[in-house]
Amino acid sequence: MSSSRVAPRRDIHTEITGKLIASIEANPGKPSMPWRRSSGLLFMPVNALTGNAYNGINIVSLWVAAECLGYNAPVWATYKQWSELGAQVRKGEKSSLVVFYKEYEVVPEARGANGPNPHHAEDDGKRRVARASYVFNAGQVDGYALPDAPQSLGPVERLEAVDRFIAATDAQIEHGGERAFYRPSTDHIQMPDEGLFCGTNTMTRSESYYATLTHELTHWTGAKHRLAREFGKRFGDAAYAAEELVAEIASAFLCSELGITQDCRADHAQYLAQWLTLMKEDSRAIFTAAAKASEAVSFLKRMQDPG
Numbered sequence: 001m002s003s004s005r006v007a008p009r010r011d012i013h014t015e016i017t018g019k020l021i022a023s024i025e026a027n028p029g030k031p032s033m034p035w036r037r038s039s040g041l042l043f044m045p046v047n048a049l050t051g052n053a054y055n056g057i058n059i060v061s062l063w064v065a066a067e068c069l070g071y072n073a074p075v076w077a078t079y080k081q082w083s084e085l086g087a088q089v090r091k092g093e094k095s096s097l098v099v100f101y102k103e104y105e106v107v108p109e110a111r112g113a114n115g116p117n118p119h120h121a122e123d124d125g126k127r128r129v130a131r132a133s134y135v136f137n138a139g140q141v142d143g144y145a146l147p148d149a150p151q152s153l154g155p156v157e158r159l160e161a162v163d164r165f166i167a168a169t170d171a172q173i174e175h176g177g178e179r180a181f182y183r184p185s186t187d188h189i190q191m192p193d194e195g196l197f198c199g200t201n202t203m204t205r206s207e208s209y210y211a212t213l214t215h216e217l218t219h220w221t222g223a224k225h226r227l228a229r230e231f232g233k234r235f236g237d238a239a240y241a242a243e244e245l246v247a248e249i250a251s252a253f254l255c256s257e258l259g260i261t262q263d264c265r266a267d268h269a270q271y272l273a274q275w276l277t278l279m280k281e282d283s284r285a286i287f288t289a290a291a292k293a294s295e296a297v298s299f300l301k302r303m304q305d306p307g
Contacts, residue, residue, distance in 0.1 A: 048077040048138060049085055058098040064240055065096040066137065072179050073146055075138040082136060087144035095134035102131050152195030157206045162258050166213065168304045171220050173213070180212050182219035189216045203261070210260045211251050218250040219243065221296040229292060238281075245289035248272050250296045257297070 045054045045062040054062060054076070062076060076096070079089050138144055166173070172188040178196065182189050191213060199205040222229035222243065229246070231239045249272070255261040272286075 045074040045076055047081070047135075048075045048144070049081040054098060056099075060240070061098060062096060062135075066179075067181055069137070069139075070181075070183065071137040071139040072177050073138040075146070076135040078133060078135050082141050082144070085144060087141040089136045089141050093136055093140040095136055098133050098135055100131055100133055102129055152193060153198060153205070154195050156194045156197055156209045157204075159206060159210065159258075159260065162210055162260060165258060165300075165304060166217065169217065169220075169300060170303075171217060180216055182216045184223060187220075187223060189213070189220055191216070207255070207261050210258075211255055214254040214258075214260070215247045215251040217254075217300065218247040218293065218296045221299050222246070227295065227299055229296075242285065242289060245272060245286060246292045246296065249286075249290050250293035253293060253297050254300075 045059060045066070046052065047054065062074070065071070066074065076098075077085070079095075082089055138146060172186075173191060174188055175191050175193050177190065178192050180189075180191050191209075194209055197205045197209045197212075199208045203211065221227050229243070231242045
């Protein structure tokens with residue numbers, strides 16, 4: 001009597017998560033801009049006067065401010081800097097906090113409290129102190145002209161099965177502007193005009209469009225009246241980063257399951273690498289995010305057959 005073995009069920013979510021982790025560890029890379037913008041880089045906020053990119057915690061701080069307040073341009077400056085540019089911050093506008101470090105010099109210490117300073121040879125006398133600064137977005141000022149809007153490339157090639165999947169969710173999706181986001185206050189997803197999508201080195205225009213849309217659709221599932229996704233005290237101030245991890249991992253899952261992409265794309269890993277600090281501080285963060293991403297995908301699948 002012969003016996004046959006039943007092949008173990010393929011866990012595509014686990015496979016993709018593993019590939020994402022491997023890609024990040026091998027070469028995180030930098031995220032590519034999947035659509036055209038007239039106002040600076042997709043991820044990096046810049047100073048309007050100097051043209052310099054903000055760095056460190058200021059990147060995350062200004063990302064959050066732009067997301068919450070609906071600013072389209074990643075261009076910022078202090079009140080004084082806007083004045084130098086001939087622009088005027090509108091009355092009543094609230095500033096956003098950034099931190100910069102001021103360097104000063106002291107006489108190097110030859111001795112510490114407990115005797116000779118072992119680091120004396122390395123002490124050049126330079127010290128840095130953190131200072132707060134307050135900046136305003138280009139959307140808060142008058143008299144500043146952003147560069148001309150980029151030329152439309154026309155509609156992307158539509159994927160009928162994916163469009164049906166998204167339509168079944170009844171999510172409110174609007175197109176226009178140069179940003180992609182989910183706004184809880186209006187419970188709607190905002191997408192850039194599809195004619196602005198240009199693709200990346202590893203994604204076609206259509207793949208980039210749908211990868212972006214599934215990312216925002218995942219944020220949509222986390223609303224209080226849907227999955228009420230929360231991260232509790234474990235992530236604390238890093239909850240925003242954790243939500244971004246969930247959205248991008250779920251996007252990778254959906255891109256694979258819906259046939260948007262044929263394999264785990266480098267773009268997803270490159271985006272996730274932006275949150276590498278969180279993953280390094282909490283080795284289980286990506287697995288927690290993957291579990292919540294699976295929950296979001298399952299929620300969207302259940303909406304396909306409400307009966």
